[in-house]
Amino acid sequence: MPRHISRLLLLFVGAGILALVARWYFTADTFYQFGHFRGKAVGEIAAKEPAYQTARYCEDCHTERHAQWSANNHKSVNCEVCHGAAKGHPENGKLPIPADTRKLCTLCHERMAERPRPQPQIDPAQHSPGQQCIVCHNPHAPKLAGVVAKVAGDxxxxxxxxxxxxxxxxxxxxxxxxxxxxxxxxxxxxxxxxxxxxxxxxxxxxxxxxxxxxxxxxxxxxxxxxxxxxLRCEAKPRKSRLGDPAAGKALAKNCAACHGDAGIGGNPAWPNIAGQAPEYLVNSLKAFRAGLRKDPMMAGVVRGLSDTDIANLAAFYSAQNCAPAAKVKETP
Amino acid sequence: MTNPSDPSGKARREFLRRLGGVAVACTGAAACSVAPQSGGPVAGPDPSPVKDYDWTKHHWAFGVDATKCIGCLRCVEACKTENDVPGDAHHFNTWIERYVYLEGETKARIDSHHDPVNIAASGSEKEFRFANRYQDAKVEKAFFVPKLCNQCTHPACVQVCPTGATYKSKDGVVLIDDKYCIGCQYCVQACPYGARYFNPTKGVTQKCYWCYHRITKGLRPACVEACPVGARIFGDRNDKQSPISLFIRNNRVQVLRPESGNEPNVFYVGIDKEVS
Structure with a gap:
């Protein structure tokens, strides 16, 4: 064989070996394990931690709320749809309680021709304009029937x-x-x-x-x-030595949707608490916290309150006027 | 594709056959960069790449009942949170299209959450809502259609991937290997459904993968979990009583663009001729 041919063959063989070695070196171990892809990648994708934990995850701690929710119309709307993904909760803190329910609720309930008929829909311009939805509707048991008792006595x-x-x-x-x-x-x-x-x-x-x-x-x-x-309330706003009304005011933002900004709420199903004695308010909140008074809304609200928080809230509400000049109009 | 359970003789013949092909192809130096499709390390005894989950035992499928969808976009929101989808309105694994036929018009007006009008209605690109833009118009017919990756049986996106970064799992989901994706976006163009997008910050392509990290743990995909009206149905077709098996059995279902030959695995009920 001429020398130049054998050299050429040698070169080809060398290049081939080099290519095989390079391929062996560069190909991931699990490539071709299951097909033309890196087998390990499947496990890597599957190993990601889920963010949404499902309602089952919430049930153990929020038992009462879960029971109420699962027995009512919103049972098809899972906890995390409104409160966000529960990953990291409770270790990393609380989940948000939606502040603007008008915005949130109309995502599903604003009247649109595109929506299927069976979906309950309202016209936001006509249906209590400007009012937050949760003033009248309990988000966990949204149907009004039975929530607001009729009052027609002598x-x-x-x-x-x-x-x-x-x-x-x-x-x-x-x-x-x-x-x-x-x-x-x-x-x-x-x-x-x-x-x-x-x-x-x-x-x-x-x-x-x-x-x-x-x-x-x-x-x-x-x-x-x-x-x-x-009856017109003649109780005088009081100063409480138990807590700090300023700190209570900050906390009271969480209560305002149902009890009003200053303890006079718009929904007659829920009590006015302005001007009540601080001792009474403290006792009531502690009773809710201990489960002696039972209410699914309140149970969830008071769970995170410390004794100091309760005293501060009581100090704030007891200092409010129970008969403000412009009385809040009761919705029927 | 090699099957690890094949007798080794067949694999060797296959290897030699392909080696011949490579030798021919190598006359053009560029072709050498394409890895031949056999001769890799032999598979281990583990039949499944995911711990405590046998991917040969499942056949996942998805159903969409468009007659139930209320267009609340909670699925889009849930998907974004669950899957680290970029926070703006223009990248999404799943989306909802709104089809509106106005009186006197023959073509549907179509928009989705990333339409400027809808972004303005939601207040930001990070929140999603459909603007009530047709409230004063005479609407003849209108409906919402949720969309997502169809996890096709013959996925065009997998065929065009030059690196083996996207592939079909044995349980029926088209997955993307972030580490092997080079961001060439051939797959984005190949997909007939527009289900894929390029994530410029990560430099890789992304898409819906039916929350593979959830379904392999026995959970439902995040969008199914979030849907308040049951418009999204998910399950295992190997289980004859699963929600998806019942959905396909009890409804006249259809798929999008059947003529494409991709054989999609998302089954629709209640969509119109214009939906594709």
Missing amino acids: AAAGAKTHAARCADCHGAAGVSPNDSWPNLAGQHGAYLVGILAAYKSGAQTDAMMSPIAQGLSDAEIQNLATYYAG
Whole structure:
């Protein structure tokens, strides 16, 4: 064989060997393990930690809220749709509670021709314009029916019942002389109907209130509620030595959607708390925290509150005027 | 493609055959950079690349019931959070298209969350909402259509990938290997559904992968988890009682662009002739 041919062949063989070595060196170990790709990459993709944890993840700690949510219309809307992905919660802090519910709720409920008919839809320009949705709707049990009790009683008859049964503790004018008991003058009627019915049925218990409520007929409850709702609250704003009202004001932003900016809320299903005695407010919040008073909304709200937070909130609300000049108009 | 369970003799014949091809191809030096398709390391005993999950036992599929979609875009939001999708409105793994036929018009008006009008309505590119732009118009027919990667049985994107960075998993999902993707974007152009996009910060192509990290752990994809009306259905077609099997069995389903030959695995109910 001529020398130049054998050299050329040698060169080819050398180049081939070099190519094979380079390929062996550069190809990842798991390439071709399952096909024309890096086998290890599949495991790498699958190893990523999920951000959305599902409602099951929330259930153990937020049991009551979960129970309420899963029994109501929004059960198809998972927790993390509104509160964000739960990855890192609770270790890294709280999940957001949506502030602008008007914006959030209309994502699904603004009336559009494009939306399927069965979807409940509202016209934001007509449906309580400017009002936050959660003033009337509990996001975890959004249907209003049964939430706001009807109040249609006889105020004069209520006044008599009040004088006979309630005035000793709650004051002749519905303003309690004792710091442990709530003022009732000017309280929302629907709230009073609800809470008295709860005492009567045993859903809510209190050593003093349970026997009294059990002695009331449904008509008497209606009359009382009508009477108190129409009574002007004469309680004076108070200074509390228990806490710091300024710190309480900052915390009260979380309560404002239901209880109003200064303790007078727009939804009659939920109580006014402005001007109540600080001791009463502290006791109530602690009772919610301990589970002695049962309410799925409040249970979630108070869970994260310390004793100091509670004292500060009580100091803020007790210092508010319970009968502001421009009384908040009650929505029917 | 080599099958590790093949008798070694067949693999060797295949290897030699391809080696001959490579020798011919190597006369053009550039072709040498294309790796031949056999002769790699032999597979280990592990049949599945994912721990505690057998990818040969599943056949994932996705359903979309467009008659239920309310266009709330919570799926897009959930997907962005779950999958580190770039925060602006123009990169997304999944999206929703709105089809509106106005009275007297024969063509549908189509928009999606990244339409300037919708971005203005949401207030920022990081939030998503459909503007109520047709509230004063006479709408004859209108509906929303959720879209995502179809995880095709014969994916055009996988065919064109020059590096083996995108591939079809055995359980039916088209995946992207970030480390092997060179960002050439052939796949972005090859996809007939526009399901892929280039992430300029990472320099790689991204797309929906049915939350592969979730489904291999027994969870549903984030968009399915977030959908408040059950417009998105997901499950294993090997399980005859899974939501997706029931969805396909109980509905007249269709796929997008069947003529493309890709054999998509997202099954639609309630879409119109203009949706493709």
